[in-house]
Amino acid sequence: MSMTNTKRRLGNWMPQEEQAAARARLQIAAAARERSRSAPAAPVVRQLAELVQRDAVLRMNLSRAIDDALARGYELGYTDVDELMTIVDYLASYAPPFDAQVPLATPLNLVLDWPMCMPSGYAVFRDPAFNAQLRHVLECWCGFLSGPHSRTHLTTDAPHGWFCDAAQRKMGLADYRCDRSEPHWGFASWNDFFTRRLRPGARPVEEPANPAVIVNACEASPYDVRDNCRLRERFWIKTQPYSLRDMLAGSATEIVQRFSGACVYQGYLSAFNYHRWHAPVSGTIVQAGNVSGTYYSALEAEGADARGLNDSQGYTTAVAARAVIVIEADEPAIGMVACVFVGMAEVSSCRIVASTGQHVAKGDELGFFQYGGSTYCLIFQPDVIREFSVKPPYRDNVAPLKVNTRLALAGV
Template sequence: MGADDVRRRAGWFPDSQDDLEAWLKGHRDRAEARGEDAGLHPVIVEFQELVDSDPVVRMYLERMIEQVPRNRNYSQRHLTGVEQMLRLINEVLTVAPEFGDQAVTLPLGAILDWTMGTPAGFAAYRDPRINAMLKKILTVWCGFLDSADSRYVLNDSPTGWKSDGARQAIGIEDYQHDTDDPYWGFTSWNDFFTRRLAPGARPVASPDDDKVIVSACESTPYGISTDVQRKDRFWIKSQPYSLQDMLADDESVDQFVGGTVYQAFLSATDYHRWHSPVAGTIVRAWVQEGTYYSEADSEGAEAHESPNSQAYLAHVAARAIVIIQADDPVIGLMAFVAVGMSDVSSCVIDPAIAPGTHVAKGGELGYFQFGGSTHCLVFRPGVIADFSLDAIPQPHLADPPLVRVHTRIATAN
């Protein structure tokens, strides 16, 4: 295999394959330096016990490490066995993401990246037993990211989130923060990552015009599909939307058949709270359990680029689904779907978002606690008169424009 550079879009992995492999080597060296006597977290012990007791799980994991991914240009094999992989994951449980072009913002995803591109890996990450263990691991890691210990990356070193480069990348002046506090007043990494906008930073477009639909997230447009079907083969290369699967067979599905889906993805330095694209009343809101590291194998050699699996993941990944009855009668019922991807799968709905609650356009719905990669807006047929130019996906651009939250993305008829 060559060591060609691979573009890792959206800022979650380094731009360079060499930088990704350098991080993996450093992480492996750190884990090995601690030795086999280093204590394993109980969740890792539980995972090892599952591997030892379940022959199918053991087969999947061993084969996905042994196989060579056809869609990752690795110069060498960084994983040698299941026990080593678990020790590398164990080391991540007290690590917070760093900033920079050479930094790995998704450390668990980096460790598993090789395996995600193998035939056995495609199957393993859809297995409910493996998926349940990954959820437990992510929950433990999220607990660390909720702790004060995770703030060590809030510093002004080149890989710190208070460095000049990070300040510019995230636009910290647009967010609420305490300039006199060494950690900007944030209590944890997750508190920093889910930082709130400063008053007036993102005004809501046409707040009194219910026909103007605004962006629910700070995100880059990915796709717009019309005449969406109730049930479709979302696992094939074109990844058509399948409403029954995306919306977890909700009773509202039939109203959206023939309608429109708008999808956009979030980058590592973006604002990660979700806001209502319309004024309306909450009908239902829930978190749908799903996969964490599954990819669309139909994408072949391009499956390793996470944005390429986004439509597929809207059907299978862990996600929050919010059904809203818009005040505008033409819009009527609509759905917002926040989709977690790989490490970034913690979807948190605001406790105030209960059935019968009225939300203003731009009102907060929830957030991705550490991360979150994509979201969808689902509309009934005949609702959308036009999309704004900014909302039109531009995949031909190396750096497509970001759509700010609360800006107009469409107008209803």
């Protein structure tokens, strides 16, 4: 079983059409230049700029990636590293607006779209020092989004308010807890809204007493299913096989070994989805932790394509910042289930709320993506899954599989 080969820009994080994307980049660049005239750059952005300037190879690669993208005719909104840093600084205090047609939920990804998939860009976005400093920038933005000044668009004002009629229909906001009589519907910040909680009964656990029913851990659309996955793979090739040792980096050897020949299910999240994670099975957590990684690294085999990061989702499971939670199921025939929640681009803050040694019931909360989250995997030991409820080909124009609904049936 496998995904289709059709190129897809997934999840409504950015505009689908390049013309609309280019206009959005120009608008962001103009706002950034205006802001820079009256406000100094944030310290974390200055440190990122200083890192690039003092590292000759990093500066050369990033400058060349920008030049190559411009030479190919792409409208970036900037022409050099300094202009890019001005935009990065502006986006560190940017509150995303609602727009179902031209979404701008991951504006930095949009700004970096083309340089990151130029030949020189691949090296930049894999550079450990660059990613470490980029993490500080994203943490700074996450801090802004966790404060009251991020609530600019938490209003009912059309077309960009997240509570306007169009947004309510798009996101099914009636399913979530809020107080519509309060300013900003009672949400303390953008992240408070983004990590909103469901109303009681909005996502009931399907057959909670039946251990054979494995439920969906994230509100996500199916992306891929692969059987017979190996512990170590050449995951940089275009077919993007799952490299289990890399996906489960930091896990004990005896845990990883149990997944040799595993079955992997992968789903991707939309900007409009529910972003909390739930246990797919009942059992005991034997591992829970975060793995550091990249943020905008795409796969060379996908080529110069604005959808490169989306189309590299198999690869990102092994290299991107992520949370790994391994559950020893109560049902012995299921064994261990590894849950890998992957942050991509701005959507890289993975917060775990469950702990090692804790027993969870099917459907219990495990954690959440704080501002976003774009892809996740469930890894099953060989010969556990009898069948999946979702069938290929997987298409973009269908509703995501709701959390806590049946994902698969185990052969118990």
